[in-house]
Amino acid sequence: MKLTQEQTQYIFDYVSSRDIKWYELQVELTDHMVSSMEEIWEKDPELTFHQVKQYAENNFTGDSSFKSIEKERTEILGKEFRKEQWKMIGEYLKFPKIFASIIVVFLTFKISLYFEEPRKFVAGLFLFLIFVAIPMVYSYYKNRKIDGNRFIEIEKSNPLTLLFGGFINFGLSLGNVFKEEINEYALVLFLFCCLWALTVLCLITGILLQNKTIKRVKEQYQLN
Structure with missing residues (x-):
């Protein structure tokens, strides 16, 4: 027996009330509940809607x-995002893009040699990336909620993780040591230039992935 649109909306509202804050999970769990309820109701049409709902809910224990x-879906999506980002970074380390990466490292290293204290130049490079990432931070907060809904995929593109929990913070801390x-x-100076170049790649791929994720979410759920 198929659930009506009103009954499906009731289940969606119920799932949302169970402290499930991510929209894609609300939709996914609603689909699971509805499918389970329809299967139960098909076997026993005499059951009431709320009885069927309770039986279906008992499966979620x-x-x-x-x-x-x-929790499981959040961890999976986090791993998928990191895997996709490292895959994109790997593309910059393959022919022909690797030449651009090598040139960036070489120029950065050569320029740093002109400074009396290269460590200050290196620190400046990492700090500069924080300012470069400002548009990424703005885009994240602007799209953190779309039509009042929050999404795990967009949350995983949080640039603050990269800025203060990733290579930028690591580079500054290691540079101080x-x-x-x-x-x-x-x-040692050359290795830090390589680390900075890798951080640049993380930032570039992070921005590209963030834009791609936001676009995909809007298209998939038909949001503005």
Whole structure:
């Protein structure tokens, strides 16, 4: 027995009330509930709507509870986002894009040699990326909610993770630890230039993925 549009909306509202804050999960869990209810109702048409709902809800217990599914899906989408980003970064390390990456590292290294204290130049490079990422931060907060709904996919493109929990913070912290070595040894300076170039790639791919994710979410759920 098929649920009516009103009954399906009731289930959607119920799922949303169970502290499921991500829209795509609200839709997914609603679909699971509706399918389960229709299957149960098909076998026993004498049951009432609320009885069928209760039987279907009983299937969401333990590892299959709403919150467990939310946690699992969040982790999966996070891994998928990182995997896709590293795949994009890998493209810049293959022919012919690798030449552009090599040129960036080489020019950065050569310019740093003109500074009396290269470590300050290196620190400036990493700090500069924070300002470059401002449009990415703006886009994230602008699209964090679309039509009042929040999405895991967009949340995983949070640029603050890259800025303060990723390579930028790592580069600044590591530069502070090896500040004397950066000034004294060209090899150490070169390695930091490589780390900076990798951070640039992370930032570029992060921006591209963020825009791609926002566009995909809007198209998939027909949102403005």
